Amino acid sequence: MKRLLPLLTAILVVQVVLVIYCYSGGRQETGVGEPLVSLNTATVDHITIMDGDKKQVVLEKRKGKWILPDHSEVAADGSRISGLLEKIVTIKAGWPVATTSSAALRFHVADEQFKVKLVLQEKEKKTTIFLGDSAGARSAYLRLEGSNDIFRGNLATYDFPVDPDKWLDPSLVKLDKKEIVELQINELTLVREKDGFVLKDAGQGKTKKSVAANLVSTLAELKVDGVLGRKNDPSYKLDNPALLVTVKKKDGSTVEYRFAKDKKKKTDYILKRSDRKEYFRVALWRINSLLDTKRDDLLDKEKSGPAEKEKE
Structure with missing residues (x-):
């Protein structure tokens, strides 16, 4: 009986690990490994945000300042934009939670079926990210254009509204x-x-x-x-x-x-x-x-x- 104890203990440990593995979706979330998005936040100068109904807002950086070019060229909230870009580049590429086209449709990260489509431009370079259903508190499923891999990312779709007024610089009419x-x-x-x-x-x-x-x-x-x-x-x-x-x-x-x-x-x-x-x-x-x-x-x-x- 004493000889069986180490073996039974080992089996129990394996079972616990398997339970955790299964409940986590069978895959590792983003959080380890290389950055998922290769992006220099300082050189991003154009952002297009589109929702599932194809409504969109454009943010543009001119002379170091963010503006809303289609909204009277009024100043946009640069601090908020910079914070979101930093959050994007900190997402790490772990194991994908899914890799099939059916999963892309199910999680709403497909090319034509998504919750939010982000197009980030750095001069000639363009990065497109599809955000889908919620994957937990302040996180969503996401997929990069041209890839089948679907990840969980530390982003929330409500952080990317298509209403231009939601992006206004809060100091537009402030006085000292x-x-x-x-x-x-x-x-x-x-x-x-x-x-x-x-x-x-x-x-x-x-x-x-x-x-x-x-x-x-x-x-x-x-x-x-x-x-x-x-x-x-x-x-x-x-x-x-x-x-x-x-x-x-x-x-x-x-x-x-x-x-x-x-x-x-x-x-x-x-x-x-x-x-x-x-x-x-x-x-x-x-x-x-x-x-x-x-x-x-x-x-x-x-x-x-x-x-x-x-x-x-």
């Missing part, structure tokens, strides 16, 4: 708060002092500087949710805006923001900034404080000195 010396919001004017912004012509009232600071930050850190193009539409009604904000900067220059309600999307506003050619779409929640803050909201409601004496 340190450069702002005066902010006029319709009839309210905030001016910078040593310890923050105060309400101009407040009289004996005391400005709630936290409220004033929030208004400045709301405008300075504003993000847009879409680009409507460079052509003015009379329906925008920007000649009579719902909100007019004028920023005066340290260098004496001014920047004007005109906001009007979007007739098509009632929860959005249309924005035109005086120093930009584009017309933008901005969600209402981003500018609520600019729209709703009144003079009384900026003033401390504590009673003044004379009123206190009268009470005594």
